[in-house]
Amino acid sequence: MTAYTGWLIDIYAGQGGVSLWLLEDGGQRLFLHMPFEATFYAAGPSSLLRAAWKRLRGQAVKLERQTRRDLFSGDRDTIAITVQDPGEVPHVFSEISREFPSLDYYDADVPLPLRFYARTGVGLLHRCQVECEGNLARDIHPLAGEQDPLEMNLPLRVLELSPNIDPALGEPDSLKIKHGRAEYSLRLQPQRAFMVSLKAVFDTYDPDLVLTDFGDTWLLPMLTFNPNRDASREVLRRKANSYFTYGQVLFRGQQVHLFGRWHIDRKNAVLFREYGVDGVLQQARTTGLGVQEMARKSPGAGITAMQMRTALCTQVLVPVIKQQAESAKSLKELVAADRGGMIYQPLVGVYENVAQIDFASMYPSIMVEYNISPETLGKPDAPDGLVPQTLRPLLEERLAIKRQLIELHPRDQRVKALKARAAALKWLLVVCFGYLGYKNARFGKIESHEAVTNISRELLLQSKEIAEEMGFTVLHMYVDCLFVQQSGYRTAKDFTPLMEAIVEKTHVAIAMDGVYRWVAFAPSRMDGRIPVPNRYFGVFQDGELKYRGIELRRHDTPLWVAGVQLAMLNCLGQANSLLQVKQYLPEAARILRRAKADLRAGRVSPDDLMVRQRISKAPQDYRSLSPTARAAQVLQQSGRQVSPGQNIRFVYTRGRPGVQPLELGPVDQRHLDVDRYTVLLERAAESVLDVFGASMTERLLADYIQHSWLPVLNKTYEFSLK
DNA sequence: TTCAACCACTT
DNA sequence: ACCCTTGGTTGAA
Numbered sequence: 001m002t003a004y005t006g007w008l009i010d011i012y013a014g015q016g017g018v019s020l021w022l023l024e025d026g027g028q029r030l031f032l033h034m035p036f037e038a039t040f041y042a043a044g045p046s047s048l049l050r051a052a053w054k055r056l057r058g059q060a061v062k063l064e065r066q067t068r069r070d071l072f073s074g075d076r077d078t079i080a081i082t083v084q085d086p087g088e089v090p091h092v093f094s095e096i097s098r099e100f101p102s103l104d105y106y107d108a109d110v111p112l113p114l115r116f117y118a119r120t121g122v123g124l125l126h127r128c129q130v131e132c133e134g135n136l137a138r139d140i141h142p143l144a145g146e147q148d149p150l151e152m153n154l155p156l157r158v159l160e161l162s163p164n165i166d167p168a169l170g171e172p173d174s175l176k177i178k179h180g181r182a183e184y185s186l187r188l189q190p191q192r193a194f195m196v197s198l199k200a201v202f203d204t205y206d207p208d209l210v211l212t213d214f215g216d217t218w219l220l221p222m223l224t225f226n227p228n229r230d231a232s233r234e235v236l237r238r239k240a241n242s243y244f245t246y247g248q249v250l251f252r253g254q255q256v257h258l259f260g261r262w263h264i265d266r267k268n269a270v271l272f273r274e275y276g277v278d279g280v281l282q283q284a285r286t287t288g289l290g291v292q293e294m295a296r297k298s299p300g301a302g303i304t305a306m307q308m309r310t311a312l313c314t315q316v317l318v319p320v321i322k323q324q325a326e327s328a329k330s331l332k333e334l335v336a337a338d339r340g341g342m343i344y345q346p347l348v349g350v351y352e353n354v355a356q357i358d359f360a361s362m363y364p365s366i367m368v369e370y371n372i373s374p375e376t377l378g379k380p381d382a383p384d385g386l387v388p389q390t391l392r393p394l395l396e397e398r399l400a401i402k403r404q405l406i407e408l409h410p411r412d413q414r415v416k417a418l419k420a421r422a423a424a425l426k427w428l429l430v431v432c433f434g435y436l437g438y439k440n441a442r443f444g445k446i447e448s449h450e451a452v453t454n455i456s457r458e459l460l461l462q463s464k465e466i467a468e469e470m471g472f473t474v475l476h477m478y479v480d481c482l483f484v485q486q487s488g489y490r491t492a493k494d495f496t497p498l499m500e501a502i503v504e505k506t507h508v509a510i511a512m513d514g515v516y517r518w519v520a521f522a523p524s525r526m527d528g529r530i531p532v533p534n535r536y537f538g539v540f541q542d543g544e545l546k547y548r549g550i551e552l553r554r555h556d557t558p559l560w561v562a563g564v565q566l567a568m569l570n571c572l573g574q575a576n577s578l579l580q581v582k583q584y585l586p587e588a589a590r591i592l593r594r595a596k597a598d599l600r601a602g603r604v605s606p607d608d609l610m611v612r613q614r615i616s617k618a619p620q621d622y623r624s625l626s627p628t629a630r631a632a633q634v635l636q637q638s639g640r641q642v643s644p645g646q647n648i649r650f651v652y653t654r655g656r657p658g659v660q661p662l663e664l665g666p667v668d669q670r671h672l673d674v675d676r677y678t679v680l681l682e683r684a685a686e687s688v689l690d691v692f693g694a695s696m697t698e699r700l701l702a703d704y705i706q707h708s709w710l711p712v713l714n715k716t717y718e719f720s721l722k
Numbered sequence: 723t724t725c726a727a728c729c730a731c732t733t
Numbered sequence: 734a735c736c737c738t739t740g741g742t743t744g745a746a
Contacts, residue, residue: 185742430733434735441735479733524740532739534733554731554744613730624728624743 012089038086106317109231118312125285159207220256229260250643279424346476362480365435374445514540539573
């Protein structure tokens with residue numbers, strides 16, 4: 001018997017058990033096998049259960065009567081169906097559920113790594129010790145307390161592969177390869193030579209992580225060799241699909257998963273830009289889902305996995321489908337209950353020395369602090385519910401990372417990874433709240449969702465009262481933050497007593513986002529007097545800009561428009577006070593004017609004018625043809641596959657059809673719809689400038705007009721000054 | 723010119 | 734496999 005320590009990097013079903021890959025501390029990549037059974041449950045009327053039992057008897061399963069706990073309905077009599085080969089669970093389950101559809105099934109679709117964790121205490125990306133005989137793992141257990149749980153410094157061998165151009169836009173002719181310090185290109189032609197060379201890279205470098213651009217959709221499907229580390233396996237392919245999440249349709253290209261090593265396609269990974277490899281690894285470990293799964297799934301899937309794991313570890317059954325329906329409510333009750341977060345109407349205008357105070361992870365903190373969980377509703381003395389149990393360690397880990405970040409020097413090498421990991425955890429926290437109210441969540445109930453928003457509004461109102469008692473003016477509140485001001489208060493320190501008072505009252509952690517030198521709450525474009533709660537921008541004392549809701553934040557704004565808007569903001573951001581802003585307004589106007597001249601003179605690259613928008617349906621299903629829908633139709637007519645959820649990239653052109661998809665070749669400068677882009681730019685400029693026109697005092701306005709810069713402004717802006 | 727339907731995005 | 738709303742565009746009256 002030999003004992004090894006290391007990181008568990010892969011688990012999947014193998015013959016009569018599981019296959020494990022251990023990144024062993026001596027540097028070996030150990031391939032181990034371990035016997036491992038999987039159990040799922042069926043419950044329902046005893047006559048049906050007896051029939052199911054009869055049907056299953058004689059198959060290669062173990063059957064047992066067991067009483068087990070359902071989160072909502074309590075103890076249930078079940079048949080426990082145990083399968084020797086965990087890979088067989090889906091088959092056995094689909095067969096029996098087809099024959100007995102009215103039974104309730106539990107634990108049947110729990111991902112294998114979660115079962116493994118519940119049984120052994122060892123999860124993916126955990127440190128562990130394995131006792132082996134040859135490649136047979138006899139025992140595995142976690143290595144706790146041996147090292148800081150915050151550390152996630154796996155000594156991974158990473159192989160990066162990316163084509164020289166986007167395969168959707170043209171035919172790549174070379175592949176850029178990076179591993180360790182080596183960096184070079186391989187020509188794709190002749191194909192045979194290319195495959196031989198690439199295979200040699202896999203063989204000699206033996207990567208743990210293959211990080212690609214377009215690997216799912218382009219590179220891996222065309223390989224003529226097996227890129228797996230477990231050579232007995234074929235790669236796992238998943239078809240492309242469109243799915244609905246975040247209130248929108250998303251498109252995910254086909255996927256290629258590997259065995260024994262990971263493949264992540266940066267271009268086919270959810271939120272990858274947000275937190276990178278470090279974030280994906282963090283989420284994979286925190287949720288217990290595999291790295292390759294987590295990289296391609298939304299945080300919602302991660303939250304589901306975490307809740308499943310909590311359930312498994314606390315002997316609660318995991319229902320296969322959601323069984324909770326939203327209880328019937330009168331319209332009046334519904335209106336009262338489901339009001340979402342607190343939204344306050346700020347006064348349109350610009351303000352100085354304003355502090356923005358945020359509740360840290362407000363909704364999750366409320367869930368934990370007030371024990372909000374679908375099964376604890378209306379039970380004030382209930383023990384910790386499933387959702388708070390799931391969330392508490394998540395909150396704590398994020399807090400620990402945050403604390404470590406504060407201690408580190410900003411240029412410390414570890415900072416980047418820690419920030420990415422904190423961001424990755426934040427996404428899980430955010431989504432967990434949404435999941436409480438999600439109609440298909442296994443452990444959700446809309447009423448618990450509403451309880452959270454009710455409490456959040458209450459907390460904000462309490463904070464407002466406290467602030468006002470202390471002499472502050474509350475300018476704005478939005479879901480989990482408030483903007484406060486008091487004359488003579490201008491440093492973060494000045495607001496400390498207020499923050500302490502709020503924490504004492506609410507028991508929810510808050511953080512100072514910063515004190516603005518000045519901040520502007522922008523008006524609605526439809527009606528200049530009406531504010532939009534989440535349209536604001538300003539500059540903090542340290543010179544950093546913050547902006548929300550304006551064109552810059554939208555991903556369908558052309559780069560050029562966003563760039564000019566940012567330049568204007570940067571310009572205004574140099575002002576230390578509102579009075580100074582007025583000195584910078586002429587320069588901002590000049591930036592706008594120059595940009596428009598650049599456009600007319602053809603000095604703006606069509607690439608920077610590209611609009612990228614997601615379509616939510618197939619091109620032919622549109623009743624009203626938006627520019628994006630038109631571009632999608634053009635693409636489809638040229639024979640390209642266009643699916644709902646896919647991003648469409650195009651530029652506005654003159655005449656019909658008014659758009660040109662990027663995929664259809666380079667854009668002729670002369671065809672660009674200059675007027676349309678001018679309007680887009682003017683609107684973005686207005687977003688930034690209007691608020692100053694609307695809110696400056698009469699005296700300041702008169703002052704502006706006296707200065708001769710006004711004529712350089714465009715018509716729209718002159719108009720808005722009036 | 724007005725208005726309703728439609729559509730994508732944000733937090 | 735996440736809740737909802739708002740701003741902007743289109744196209745018909």
